[in-house]
Amino acid sequence: MTSPNVASHRIADQLRAKILAGSWVPGERIRQEELAEEYQASRIPVREALRILETDGLVQVVSNQGAWVASLTRDECLEQYEIRERLEPLLLRESLANLTAAQLAKLDELATQMQANRDVAGFMQLDREFHMLSYSGAPNTTLKEIVERLWNTTQHYRRAYANIAGSPGLDVTHLEHKLLVEAITRRDSEDAERMIAGHIRRTRLLLAQHPEVFATPTA
Amino acid sequence: MTSPNVASHRIADQLRAKILAGSWVPGERIRQEELAEEYQASRIPVREALRILETDGLVQVVSNQGAWVASLTRDECLEQYEIRERLEPLLLRESLANLTAAQLAKLDELATQMQANRDVAGFMQLDREFHMLSYSGAPNTTLKEIVERLWNTTQHYRRAYANIAGSPGLDVTHLEHKLLVEAITRRDSEDAERMIAGHIRRTRLLLAQHPEVFATPTA
């Protein structure tokens, strides 16, 4: 429950958006006073916000040392993709039957938009909206939260890869999206499960081939 | 990284232990001032502690209303068991090859101890130690964290069921533990995966038959 009239939530929301958008990158130090000044508040709500974002998996807080934008090693990132390969098929299966015709149409529209879109920021947003919409029929609260958290923590590396691959590199991805929509529209849960697992798996294998995505900027 | 010389962590650690031990039950209101007085601190570190425990899934915090010990509906609890059915086999597989002979011996010893043990509190502790040890060979940090979180949030309902079932009701559980140890000792990952998935699944189906476990005490 995120209420915008509470400072800690406002700060958390804005910082979350900035991290997901890539304005803050993994490993970057977060100073409490800096944020406090930026958002015209004291350090107390800033600290609350950092804890909230820690729950989201976007920030790491260490006692007496401070906070950093959460970062993953290559192995950790690949591990999270393996987890997604196990969980998202389950989530999609639970969602499938409850998606409305309007939602199915919107899924197809999003897949088409993504294909036409040329910039990475647009792709990131549409891709996320597409997949989350495909899960929106599921009543599973915990599973949704876990999956969303995994999307959060891997978002930066997905973008880094998209930047490297470029638009032509995403052609297969767009095809997969179309096939996924088709399976979902047929309400074919087995096929849909296979598609989403394969979709995630292919991305994992591609990411594994690009260690430069996980290189630390400096240090 | 939990450092005991920071008040917020001390409070979080002790409250976590109390919740896991069952001294605080799901749905119970947590008042900041109460905790502050109990632990001889101001409300600031208490608030931090509540956020930390929220990350653990043990506490739910709502703006301007307060904090409660996290509680699950029947459906949510069963959902978490389904998630465990997908994730713990993966975790066990990753762990299997790296377990030492000494750890295998300890696993068998724990299974035997559990069988001999007659009180529920002892069972809860030994059972948790047993399964966590079986996963200790895995390098997967995120997966371990997710699984541990799921154990935390479902702990109360597992205990409630153990109390209802009583010692004789756990006979099959003990047998499953022995079979699991055997499969692990043979380094048979396929068999071990099947065993752990079935073990979790059976508990889920038993829990599903006991709605009284999820009854809210009052209100």
Next chain:
DNA sequence: TATCTGCAAAATGGATACATTTGCAAAGAT
């Protein structure tokens, strides 16, 4: 009797000030 209104008590949210810890840099010793 049931419902609504409004005030007061209690609990949470936040700001300021102070305490403690950490890390780095410069000085000293081996």
Next chain:
DNA sequence: ATCTTTGCAAATGTATCCATTTTGCAGATA
């Protein structure tokens, strides 16, 4: 020259005080 120690500056951790929100009850009204 390298390693250790010491001390200071910067950042985090906590306490106290005040503001805001919520909640529950008392009283009025239909």
